[in-house]
Amino acid sequence: MTLSVEINIENGDWPETLAPLAERVLTAALENSGFAIDGPCEISVLLTDDASQQALNREWRDKDKPTNVLSFPALDADDAIEGLLGDISLAYETLVAEADELEKPFEHHFAHLLVHGMLHVLGYDHETENEALAMEARETDIMGLLGYPDPYDGQVLLND
Secondary structure: OOEEEEEEEOOOOOOHHHHHHHHHHHHHHHHOOOOOOOOOEEEEEEEEOHHHHHHHHHHHHOOOOOOOEEEEEOOOOOOOOOEEEEEEEEEHHHHHHHHHHHOOOHHHHHHHHHHHHHHHHHOOOOOOHHHHHHHHHHHHHHHHHOOOOOOOOOOOOOOO
16 A cells, blocks of 8 residues: 655744655555555645634534544445545644643644544544544544553544
């Protein structure tokens, strides 16, 4: 399985050293997603600031506020998992604030949001309790395989 990761640092104080971590995390998320991978894959990651993320959130989700991660799948539900999978966008200030509030290292939260975003790109969701529990369990498993602790600590993610 080959995953090509394109990272674009648009805005924000993102460390330039995140590319190897992002590639490792996204590859693990894809390989352990529960889906059969049909060929080489690509994913694009936009690292931006709250203002740009808010504009994307307003345009695509009709929510006029910044959010930690946005996912834009390129595949339909019945498509083979190969080629361009989609795009993930992360907001720097929101990520830093959440990591501080949750008392987590920046790297841990960054890794978790990449896993979360990749699973959304692949078709996971958390609109219902069952969906949220399944997605949460998959994220926790992937984070554990990467050597990170449970990202939820008993929290349930619903309808962010």
